[in-house]
Amino acid sequence: MSKREDTDLKNIIGLTTAEEILGEREIGGDKLVIKGRISPDLIDEISRRKKEPDWMRRMRRMYLEIFNKLSTPQWLEGIEELDLDELSYYVDPGVERRFSWEEIPKDIVEAYEKLGIKKAEAEFLLGLNAQLDSESILLRTKENLLKKGVVFLPLEEAVHKYPDMIREYFMKIFPPEHKFAALHGALWSGGVFVYVPPNVKIDTPVEAFFLIGSALEGNFEHTLIIADKNSSLHFIEGCAAPRLSRYSFHDGMVEIYVGENAHVTFTTLQNWSSQVINFNNKRAIVERNGHIEWVEGSIGSKVTYVYPSAVLRGDNASMESYVITFARDGHIKDSGSKVIHRGRNTRSRIVSKSISMRGGKTIYRGVVRILKGAENAKSYTSCDTLLLDDKSITATYPHVQNDEPTAIIGHEARVSKISDQLLFYLRSRGLNENEALSMIISGYISDVLSRLPFEQAAIIRGAIDLEFSKYGRVG
Amino acid sequence: MFIRSLSKNLSLEDLRGLERRIPYQKIHDSPTLKFYTNWSIYDRYIFSEDDLYKDPYVKSLGDLYERVAADIYYLGSKVEILSNKNSHIDVRYYPRKEILEGSVREFFNIPDLFESKMILRHLLDISSGLYIDIKDSSKDLLKIYVGGSFKNSHLSQHIYIRIRDSVKSKILFIVDAPEDGMRTLFNEFNLENNAEATIGFVMFGGSASYNRNYLSLDKGSSVRFFTIIFGGEASTLINSYYLNGERSSVFSRSFTLSREDEWIHNAEQAFLENIDTESRIFMRGVAYDDSKNIMRGYAKQNRDARRSKASVDVQGINLGGRSLLVAAPFIEVLSGDVDEASHSASQYTLDLDAEFYLRSRGLDKDNAIKILLKDYVEDYISGVDEDLQKVFREYLANSFIS
Numbered sequence: 111m112s113k114r115e116d117t118d119l120k121n122i123i124g125l126t127t128a129e130e131i132l133g134e135r136e137i138g139g140d141k142l143v144i145k146g147r148i149s150p151d152l153i154d155e156i157s158r159r160k161k162e163p164d165w166m167r168r169m170r171r172m173y174l175e176i177f178n179k180l181s182t183p184q185w186l187e188g189i190e191e192l193d194l195d196e197l198s199y200y201v202d203p204g205v206e207r208r209f210s211w212e213e214i215p216k217d218i219v220e221a222y223e224k225l226g227i228k229k230a231e232a233e234f235l236l237g238l239n240a241q242l243d244s245e246s247i248l249l250r251t252k253e254n255l256l257k258k259g260v261v262f263l264p265l266e267e268a269v270h271k272y273p274d275m276i277r278e279y280f281m282k283i284f285p286p287e288h289k290f291a292a293l294h295g296a297l298w299s300g301g302v303f304v305y306v307p308p309n310v311k312i313d314t315p316v317e318a319f320f321l322i323g324s325a326l327e328g329n330f331e332h333t334l335i336i337a338d339k340n341s342s343l344h345f346i347e348g349c350a351a352p353r354l355s356r357y358s359f360h361d362g363m364v365e366i367y368v369g370e371n372a373h374v375t376f377t378t379l380q381n382w383s384s385q386v387i388n389f390n391n392k393r394a395i396v397e398r399n400g401h402i403e404w405v406e407g408s409i410g411s412k413v414t415y416v417y418p419s420a421v422l423r424g425d426n427a428s429m430e431s432y433v434i435t436f437a438r439d440g441h442i443k444d445s446g447s448k449v450i451h452r453g454r455n456t457r458s459r460i461v462s463k464s465i466s467m468r469g470g471k472t473i474y475r476g477v478v479r480i481l482k483g484a485e486n487a488k489s490y491t492s493c494d495t496l497l498l499d500d501k502s503i504t505a506t507y508p509h510v511q512n513d514e515p516t517a518i519i520g521h522e523a524r525v526s527k528i529s530d531q532l533l534f535y536l537r538s539r540g541l542n543e544n545e546a547l548s549m550i551i552s553g554y555i556s557d558v559l560s561r562l563p564f565e566q567a568a569i570i571r572g573a574i575d576l577e578f579s580k581y582g583r584v585g
Numbered sequence: 586m587f588i589r590s591l592s593k594n595l596s597l598e599d600l601r602g603l604e605r606r607i608p609y610q611k612i613h614d615s616p617t618l619k620f621y622t623n624w625s626i627y628d629r630y631i632f633s634e635d636d637l638y639k640d641p642y643v644k645s646l647g648d649l650y651e652r653v654a655a656d657i658y659y660l661g662s663k664v665e666i667l668s669n670k671n672s673h674i675d676v677r678y679y680p681r682k683e684i685l686e687g688s689v690r691e692f693f694n695i696p697d698l699f700e701s702k703m704i705l706r707h708l709l710d711i712s713s714g715l716y717i718d719i720k721d722s723s724k725d726l727l728k729i730y731v732g733g734s735f736k737n738s739h740l741s742q743h744i745y746i747r748i749r750d751s752v753k754s755k756i757l758f759i760v761d762a763p764e765d766g767m768r769t770l771f772n773e774f775n776l777e778n779n780a781e782a783t784i785g786f787v788m789f790g791g792s793a794s795y796n797r798n799y800l801s802l803d804k805g806s807s808v809r810f811f812t813i814i815f816g817g818e819a820s821t822l823i824n825s826y827y828l829n830g831e832r833s834s835v836f837s838r839s840f841t842l843s844r845e846d847e848w849i850h851n852a853e854q855a856f857l858e859n860i861d862t863e864s865r866i867f868m869r870g871v872a873y874d875d876s877k878n879i880m881r882g883y884a885k886q887n888r889d890a891r892r893s894k895a896s897v898d899v900q901g902i903n904l905g906g907r908s909l910l911v912a913a914p915f916i917e918v919l920s921g922d923v924d925e926a927s928h929s930a931s932q933y934t935l936d937l938d939a940e941f942y943l944r945s946r947g948l949d950k951d952n953a954i955k956i957l958l959k960d961y962v963e964d965y966i967s968g969v970d971e972d973l974q975k976v977f978r979e980y981l982a983n984s985f986i987s
Contacts, residue, residue, distance in 0.1 A: 500920065510913065516934045
């Protein structure tokens with residue numbers, strides 16, 4: 111075995127996952143849970159607890175019917191232990207929603223402090239919705255946000271305050287087209303509603319942060335964003351969980367409506383613990399001259415299936431998607447991006463960077479679909495994977511389907527190992543092997559890292575550097 | 586009975602029952618395109634034992650021998666060996682009954698009989714088969730013409746080709762279009778250690794055809810496989826390369842052309858099973874009018890495929906008003922120690938300004954497109970084996986793009 115192979119990668123590459131920060135302690139105290147077989151009664155009970163209007167209860171029931179009719183996709187892997195009958199579908203953390211950190215129990219605040227959320231909220235966010243289990247526990251909004259007329263609310267509250275808008279958009283951008291989307295529609299709880307009025311530009315981000323506090327939870331938060339004409343918004347989604355005794359299941363949904371000339375950036379830092387099975391349904395509809403940018407850093411979870419997608423409905427609409435994925439210790443990360451070009455002169459660009467290590471499996475699964483009439487559409491996809499050892503595996507399943515003769519589509523992908531030559535060069539310049547590895551990986555993901563807000567980029571960079579710091583930080 | 590050993594002790598009747606239940610296509614990963622081809626067309630043609638004793642329908646049989654000038658004519662359930670220049674080969678013919686009884690045990694060395702209903706249909710409806718043993722190297726091109734069809738029925742033809750140790754051979758298949766019938770042609774190639782094969786495969790669509798080539802490559806063997814597919818109502822060609830031996834390699838280059846309401850489904854898939862194996866898949870396609878052209882490239886580098894190299898490159902031009910082109914270059918890497926794994930896909934349009942110019946000079950749209958496609962076709966042809974280039978050029982010259 112060469113010296114390089116002899117190096118224990120486990121001691122070299124380690125990521126700062128939230129579970130390492132939060133440890134094994136469950137978050138929150140006495141909780142009220144709704145569990146049992148998924149049935150109309152269970153749906154009604156969730157709806158009753160939330161004091162929902164009857165239309166929402168009926169909608170939930172309709173999605174339950176669809177869920178029961180649809181079959182489970184056969185190609186999913188790594189979800190063998192998922193038993194829907196043993197999950198809690200609604201977990202009330204027993205903490206009323208507050209508007210300041212001081213009003214929240216100290217042990218919970220401590221968790222958010224450890225994760226850097228409290229500091230981030232104070233220093234660079236315009237708004238924060240912190241959710242524990244199934245309910246929002248803290249809502250912080252700065253005056254600047256409210257002055258501009260932006261609505262930033264937990265979705266439950268928006269159901270009462272803005273019923274027309276919710277009825278128009280909720281599960282219309284991502285209809286229940288597969289079993290787990292339908293399940294989400296039936297059981298959704300928590301999440302955020304954001305409305306940005308016409309001509310309002312929000313340069314400072316707002317964030318929703320989701321914490322799963324205990325094992326065997328089903329987490330179904332829903333984020334709905336409407337960016338009206340000529341507006342802009344940067345939304346950050348963060349998620350984390352402590353190390354759990356058993357699995358938990360996250361089946362979230364993000365729906366974004368990007369109006370004419372509007373611009374939305376949606377950044378996710380997925381940092382679930384390695385017991386979480388993570389499904390996330392994300393889709394945007396983009397109108398004329400609108401732009402959606404998905405940025406995703408996928409660090410945690412046992413299994414992840416997520417494909418940020420967009421329907422480019424209006425002429426000149428565009429999508430960019432940048433994804434960094436880490437899979438390690440036998441975890442499966444099935445991700446990618448999907449785009450449907452419908453308007454003329456629409457543009458899309460998908461960049462995916464995956465790293466498989468210690469037996470991890472990364473899968474890129476993407477769709478580029480150009481519909482008839484999407485004249486002069488252009489799409490470019492690049493998906494690269496770095497394999498750090500011979501136990502790790504990867505696969506790419508791009509699907510390019512074109513009905514439009516004037517479209518131009520490009521796709522390229524590469525799977526690579528860390529080159530011995532490059533490593534040798536860096537070592538000859540005075541770096542030790544770990545520093546060299548860290549530098550190569552940082553360079554590999556730099557395209558996407560540069561798209562992240564500084565704080566998020568720092569988390570991912572810190573992740574790579576964590577173990578390297580024992581030997582000397584790079585950069 | 587042979588079929589029992591093939592199918593884990595299932596009888597013919599059991600298999601018939603299974604065949605009805607197995608889908609034509611198991612979709613795992615195609616969220617937008619439901620079916621790779623129009624499978625309902627294949628349902629029209631039901632096998633009848635009586636057809637085996639009839640003369641097959643062969644288009645313009647009179648001038649066929651002159652037109653194609655092949656060494657082996659495999660028409661319907663009959664075979665004729667016209668040329669004796671290929672003394673280095675042995676050809677044996679097997680009728681349906683003998684195949685089902687297991688007279689040739691090499692037949693149906695297929696990894697998954699239950700992958701698609703079409704595989705079972707081919708096996709259960711088998712009309713006849715050829716066993717070709719290539720014993721010595723030869724520079725001459727071995728031409729095999731496959732044709733014929735049974736009206737409203739299913740003609741199932743099967744060829745097993747053994748290429749012995751260190752033998753170098755060149756083979757050209759000309760697979761004619763079935764008319765008013767369905768034809769399935771399965772070719773199984775076994776390349777023994779250090780064998781080298783250059784294979785050309787020219788396929789004409791017709792009413793319904795489902796063709797598969799299975800190539801098993803032993804240590805040090807290599808194959809260069811060149812394909813052209815011309816249209817068809819429902820034309821499927823799936824080439825599967827199993828790189829079992831170390832240092833075995835495949836270089837595949839395919840070109841598909843569809844127009845009017847034709848539907849082509851072409852898949853090129855390589856399974857790299859051993860150390861130092863190499864696979865290069867290169868697919869090109871043109872879709873015109875209302876046609877559909879589905880191109881799927883796939884390379885799987887399994888756990889033992891250390892230091893292996895694989896690339897999949899799928900590229901197409903969509904010319905039609907309502908034509909559809911799908912490019913799906915898939916790759917799976919199960920070994921962390923591969924030297925190369927890459928894929929690319931692109932689809933683009935012709936230079937519209939150039940087209941406008943040509944049309945303004947008096948050319949009609951079809952002719953303008955032909956001129957603009959010339960480089961694209963030449964790019965494909967120039968990578969084809971020299972002996973095959975001439976044949977391919979002739980066929981392309983008669984197609985709508987030349």
